[in-house]
Amino acid sequence: MNSASNADGLAVELRNVGYSLDNRQIVGGVNFRVAHGETLVLLGRSGAGKTTTLKLINRLLQPSSGEIFIEGRPQLEWDPIRLRRRIGYVIQDVGLFPHWTVEQNVGMVPRLESWPEPRVRQRVREMLELVGLDVAKFAGRNPSELSGGQRQRVGVARALAADPPILLMDEPFGALDPVTRAELQREFCELARRLQKAIVFVTHDLREALLIGTRIGLFADGRLIGVYQPDEFLHSSDAEARAFVDSLGAEGWDRGSPKISARGRKA
Amino acid sequence: MSFWHFLVNYRAEIFSRTLEHLLLVAAAMLAAVVVGIPLGIALVRRQNLRRWVLGAANVIQTIPSLALFGFLIPVPFLGGIGARTAIIALALYALLPILRNTYTGIAGVDPAVLESARGMGMTPAQILWDVQLPLSIAVILAGVRVAIIICIGVATIAAAIGAGGLGVFIFRGVAMVSNSVILAGAIPAALLAIGVDVILGVVEQKLTPRA
Numbered sequence: 310m311n312s313a314s315n316a317d318g319l320a321v322e323l324r325n326v327g328y329s330l331d332n333r334q335i336v337g338g339v340n341f342r343v344a345h346g347e348t349l350v351l352l353g354r355s356g357a358g359k360t361t362t363l364k365l366i367n368r369l370l371q372p373s374s375g376e377i378f379i380e381g382r383p384q385l386e387w388d389p390i391r392l393r394r395r396i397g398y399v400i401q402d403v404g405l406f407p408h409w410t411v412e413q414n415v416g417m418v419p420r421l422e423s424w425p426e427p428r429v430r431q432r433v434r435e436m437l438e439l440v441g442l443d444v445a446k447f448a449g450r451n452p453s454e455l456s457g458g459q460r461q462r463v464g465v466a467r468a469l470a471a472d473p474p475i476l477l478m479d480e481p482f483g484a485l486d487p488v489t490r491a492e493l494q495r496e497f498c499e500l501a502r503r504l505q506k507a508i509v510f511v512t513h514d515l516r517e518a519l520l521i522g523t524r525i526g527l528f529a530d531g532r533l534i535g536v537y538q539p540d541e542f543l544h545s546s547d548a549e550a551r552a553f554v555d556s557l558g559a560e561g562w563d564r565g566s567p568k569i570s571a572r573g574r575k576a
Numbered sequence: 577m578s579f580w581h582f583l584v585n586y587r588a589e590i591f592s593r594t595l596e597h598l599l600l601v602a603a604a605m606l607a608a609v610v611v612g613i614p615l616g617i618a619l620v621r622r623q624n625l626r627r628w629v630l631g632a633a634n635v636i637q638t639i640p641s642l643a644l645f646g647f648l649i650p651v652p653f654l655g656g657i658g659a660r661t662a663i664i665a666l667a668l669y670a671l672l673p674i675l676r677n678t679y680t681g682i683a684g685v686d687p688a689v690l691e692s693a694r695g696m697g698m699t700p701a702q703i704l705w706d707v708q709l710p711l712s713i714a715v716i717l718a719g720v721r722v723a724i725i726i727c728i729g730v731a732t733i734a735a736a737i738g739a740g741g742l743g744v745f746i747f748r749g750v751a752m753v754s755n756s757v758i759l760a761g762a763i764p765a766a767l768l769a770i771g772v773d774v775i776l777g778v779v780e781q782k783l784t785p786r787a
Contacts, residue, residue: 367695393697404692408710418696467696477695 318344319381320475320507321366326375328361335361336531339375345474346505349536350518352553353439359511362528363477366509367396372530380474394418397468397506402481403460405452411437411463412448418471436466441496458489465497469504478510482517494520515553521542527553582756590745594764597741600659600734601727604666608723612671613716615676617704626679633672641730644668645737662731662739669730670723677719681712714784721776728769732761742768 320343327337336358343349351359364370365377368389377384379392399417405414415436419429437444440462452460461481468476482490498521501508512518518525519539526536529549537545543554583590619626639647644665648655655661683707691705709716735743745761748754 369691369695390697390699393695396695398692398695400688400691400695402686402688404686404688404690406689406693406707407686421697421702451767 318346318377319380319510320345321509322360322378323365324376324378326362326365326372326377328358328365328370329373334531336365336528337374339533341526341533341536343475343507343509345507347523348501348508348510348521350510350512350522350525351528352512352515352518352522352525356515357528358531359528360479361531362533363479363511364555366475366477366563367393367398375522377429392497394422394471395473395475396489397471397473399461399464399468399476401477401479401480403452405460405463407452409452410448411442411450411452411455412511414452414463415466415470417467418473422471435462436470439469440466442466456489457485458493461493463487465500473508475508476508479510480512481510483514497521515542515557579756579759581759586760590760590764591715593740593742593744593761594768597728597731597743597765598766599726600662600666600731600739600741601683603659603663604727604731605670605720606722607663607667607719608670608674611667612674612719613678616675616716617682617708619675619679620682630672630676630679633675637672638666641665641733642736645733657738659734659739661737661765662734662741666731666734670727673719673722673726674675674716675719677722678712678716681715681719682708684715685711709754714780717776717780717783721773723781724772725769728772730764 322342323339326339328335336496339362340357340367341349342349353359361370362507365372366379368384368387373383379387380395397570399452405411406417409417411432412433416429419432424432433448434444437447442459442462447455447463452463455463464481468478480491485493494517501521510521512521519542522539524536525542527534527541527547527550534549535545535547537550542550545551545554588665615629619629636644645661648661649657650663654664689707689711693707698706731739731741732746734741734744735747742761742765746758747766749757749759751762
């Protein structure tokens with residue numbers, strides 16, 4: 310948590326950022342900072358402004374007010390294309406190019422960045438191994454020949470291929486079956502800890518937020534109403550936070566939750 | 577004179593009329609593709625233009641072909657008697673299927689694919705050439721295929737305004753009340769249409785992305 314206030318390690322900073330469309334405010338007054346090695350989860354109901362906020366970071370949307378700093382530099386000073394190639398982007402529907410093989414998909418940004426071909430191929434191999442896909446088996450396949458979980462693994466590999474310091478993830482595991490989702494969540498925690506990227510992760514699933522986030526930013530009605538440590542969140546008195554905690558329901562968070570085991574291994 | 581006899585005697589003219597026919601179609605298709613594909617792409621980005629442009633192309637398509645040739649004859653610079661007018665009319669006919677399919681193909685590309693392409697830092701030109709066009713090429717080609725078939729058929733009427741082509745035999749045959757002469761135009765025209773359709777069908781299949 311100290312790293313958040315350490316200006317040197319700061320990867321993303323939003324200062325009073327707002328976004329309006331047709332005179333209607335979608336998000337407003339958003340402030341947060343994300344340091345390298347940290348995963349900030351943006352949690353909220355559908356339509357709360359999480360995805361919009363995420364897209365403001367890589368400039369898929371232009372902020373209507375406020376300022377964004379990427380790696381300490383004002384976002385507007387970055388060329389948007391260069392900026393996006395420094396920021397990995399993973400979305401729920403993955404968006405693999407259906408006319409490209411897995412190898413081509415993963416090698417996309419390194420090739421856009423004109424890396425020498427042997428280095429691209431080497432990097433693709435490393436990335437596929439990193440996300441647990443057998444290179445010999447998967448590199449030549451088309452996305453249509455993959456399962457949902459495999460597709461998202463390729464999506465993560467593609468986002469990490471050019472070694473971006475920042476990673477944006479928009480409900481990456483939301484469309485997967487519960488078993489595969491839990492598997493990918495666990496592996497991703499491990500990955501995030503090893504890679505030390507600055508990660509902004511959007512979800513509406515508190516369970517996932519608690520598992521993956523080093524901090525949790527709670528969104529409601531286009532506002533960031535608070536940023537919590539995971540433990541803090543569970544005991545927050547805020548009504549929206551309580552609503553999320555209550556939604557965990559009878560299964561309860563404390564009984565056999567995946568977080569306990571993840572924490573257990575970490576310790 | 578028997579039909580076969582006629583074919584043999586007139587093979588030189590049948591060949592040259594077929595060539596003429598193909599040139600009319602090729603010139604018209606070239607113009608329609610050069611205008612239609614970029615315009616179709618532009619329509620995806622300019623939704624407000626879409627209704628007007630597709631509407632206009634639709635209206636042109638509904639004008640009977642002989643009437644369209646007729647309308648063009650008195651138009652200064654563009655019109656008159658001859659091949660130029662015919663090529664313009666054929667190109668106008670070919671425009672709608674090409675426009676519509678280009679628009680449909682490009683607009684039909686999975687939004688998630690486009691979002692990830694933009695999000696990963698592809699430039700607009702890279703998105704167009706490396707993503708949108710490869711993913712919609714089969715649909716665009718299907719439009720080109722329909723347009724060519726329409727053109728080969730309508731081009732037979734071009735003979736009525738002095739543009740030549742296989743229609744010459746058909747009109748001459750009608751005037752002479754000779755089936756042989758009519759067939760000398762009609763059969764090659766039909767074979768052309770079928771042949772081109774089959775060839776482009778195979779190409780289209782090859783280019784269709786595996787789902």
